[in-house]
Amino acid sequence: MSKILSMKELVPTIYEAVVEAPEIARKAKAGEFLVVMPDEKGERVPLTIADFDREKGTITIVFMTIGTSTYKLAAMKAGDSYYAFVGPLGHASEIKNYGTVVMVAGGVGTAPIYPIARELKKAGNKVISIQGARTKELLFWEDKLAGVSDEHIITTDDGTFGRKGLVTEPLKEICEREKVAVVYAIGPIPMMKFCTFTTKPFGVKTIVSLNSIMIDATGMCGGCRVNVGNETKFTCIDGPEFDGHQVDWNLLTSRQKIYLAEEKCSLEKYVEEAKK
Ligand SMILES: Cc1cc2nc3c(=O)[nH]c(=O)nc-3n(C[C@H](O)[C@H](O)[C@H](O)COP(=O)(O)OP(=O)(O)OC[C@H]3O[C@@H](n4cnc5c(N)ncnc54)[C@H](O)[C@@H]3O)c2cc1C
Numbered sequence: 001m002s003k004i005l006s007m008k009e010l011v012p013t014i015y016e017a018v019v020e021a022p023e024i025a026r027k028a029k030a031g032e033f034l035v036v037m038p039d040e041k042g043e044r045v046p047l048t049i050a051d052f053d054r055e056k057g058t059i060t061i062v063f064m065t066i067g068t069s070t071y072k073l074a075a076m077k078a079g080d081s082y083y084a085f086v087g088p089l090g091h092a093s094e095i096k097n098y099g100t101v102v103m104v105a106g107g108v109g110t111a112p113i114y115p116i117a118r119e120l121k122k123a124g125n126k127v128i129s130i131q132g133a134r135t136k137e138l139l140f141w142e143d144k145l146a147g148v149s150d151e152h153i154i155t156t157d158d159g160t161f162g163r164k165g166l167v168t169e170p171l172k173e174i175c176e177r178e179k180v181a182v183v184y185a186i187g188p189i190p191m192m193k194f195c196t197f198t199t200k201p202f203g204v205k206t207i208v209s210l211n212s213i214m215i216d217a218t219g220m221c222g223g224c225r226v227n228v229g230n231e232t233k234f235t236c237i238d239g240p241e242f243d244g245h246q247v248d249w250n251l252l253t254s255r256q257k258i259y260l261a262e263e264k265c266s267l268e269k270y271v272e273e274a275k276k
Pocket residue numbers: 033043044045046047048049062063064065066067068069070071108111112210211212213214215235240256257259260263264267
């Protein structure tokens with residue numbers, strides 16, 4: 001049981017929880033993830049480590065409400081405990097001095113990209129961050145990301161803050177402007193996919209963190225399988241980070257939708273129960 005020390009709604013639909021987890025915090029590295037169960041009957045929800053504090057023994061998670069399990073997580077309060085909080089899982093990001101790195105964050109992807117950007121900055125890289133959101137109201141952690149970046153660009157789809165448009169536009173301009181060693185792109189699948197299409201003509205290595213549907217997160221069930229470079233990989237034990245130029249995006253997109261009917265039914269039932 002891991003206790004929630006603080007819980008807040010950062011922006012509509014996106015929540016931040018700081019959790020007491022000294023054992024995990026001691027070992028946590030940027031890029032790794034956790035499995036969180038709200039209660040005994042809950043699903044195993046994979047969530048990336050958004051931050052960690054080894055001295056305080058805390059882990060920060062940031063999640064977007066999308067279905068039953070994330071609604072259950074959002075309904076929990078400071079003082080409550082998760083039934084399970086397991087990690088760190090997956091491979092950590094490879095942190096070294098590459099030169100110039102561009103960190104592209106879309107929506108809730110700002111949270112997982114932040115600790116990677118911080119570690120890359122500490123390793124001596126020039127860090128350029130591009131943070132995108134649909135609208136101003138959905139932007140969060142701008143100061144945190146700017147604080148670990150040499151240059152920080154914000155885009156909103158509707159132009160209510162920063163530059164109007166998609167993250168791929170400044171990404172293309174930066175690749176034209178200077179030599180970029182590595183791009184990290186974390187966010188919704190279409191956003192990551194189009195970032196890889198943008199960088200491909202420039203030959204810039206592009207790392208993505210995949211959020212394929214995951215069940216056990218230990219390499220046993222194969223639920224999170226993805227095709228990378230014509231090989232089957234498991235996001236849980238081979239990832240979650242992969243070379244974005246090698247990912248079969250069509251397969252990932254179609255596999256992400258396989259339980260839509262069940263997820264819809266589950267959410268309707270959850271909302272009905274919550275009303276009682
Ligand atoms: C390694 C990894 C790290 C992740 N990190 C974060 C994070 O930091 N913040 C965040 O908001 N989300 C993260 N996700 C996605 C998050 O796990 C899903 O949004 C969540 O499991 C949805 O559960 P649900 O019951 O609320 O929604 P559901 O109704 O079950 O599903 C809604 C949609 O979410 C996707 N989804 C469902 N179950 C999973 C699952 N087990 N794994 C991945 N996607 C799923 C599907 O596209 C589905 O259609 C991560 C996923 C993975 C695999």
